């Protein structure tokens with residue numbers, strides 16, 4: 083008898099909980115809060131404004147063999163089967179005229195360790211490794227420190 087009573091009471095409590103949640107959130111969906119702020123799922127949130135790229139310098143590396151961060155905007159730079167905009171400035175042929183850093187020799191080495199005469203297929207999709215960095219506030223606290231040898 084006692085067990086039955088407890089079971090009955092807990093069913094009532096659960097039902098009351100559901101009713102309460104519905105009252106708080108009439109649409110029934112959303113009410114999420116994330117790093118992007120609070121939003122209802124049905125609403126399209128206005129996008130953030132574009133961030134500035136540090137123009138005057140390349141962002142320094144934090145560890146040895148880090149693919150350097152891209153210090154400029156890459157908006158509308160195509161990298162596809164037909165074109166590689168990055169190489170228009172960074173290939174060994176074009177870099178001196180464009181005033182850009184040459185891709186390093188490692189970018190000409192294939193998986194079999196052979197040095198090719200043109201950029202290696204495994205280095206073709208630049209953004210697989212190189213990401214642009216902007217002056218943005220970190221979303222979460224971070225105490226990462228640069229490796230000793232680069233400090």
Ligand code: HEC
Nearest residue numbers: 140150151152153154156159167168171181182183208212
């Ligand atoms: C219009 C020419 C141009 C294009 C196109 C271009 N870059 Fe650059 N890039 C530069 C120049 C010039 C620099 C030297 C730093 C500076 O002044 O911004 C540079 C710097 C860099 C660096 C830093 C190099 C270092 O030693 O720290 C990386 C990485 C890079 N670019 C990657 C890319 C990638 C990836 C793309 C394609 C999505 C690309 N770039 C397209 C001109 C270009």
Ligand code: HEC
Nearest residue numbers: 147148149168172183184185186188204205206207208211
């Ligand atoms: C698989 C990862 C990977 C890909 C893909 C890749 N890179 Fe790199 N890149 C690196 C690493 C790691 C370094 C630093 C070590 C080195 O020089 O190899 C580097 C270095 C560079 C540098 C600096 C060279 C120097 O002498 O300081 C430039 C510029 C660059 N990459 C441009 C590019 C461009 C343009 C592409 C596309 C055509 C590309 N990278 C594709 C990993 C990559």
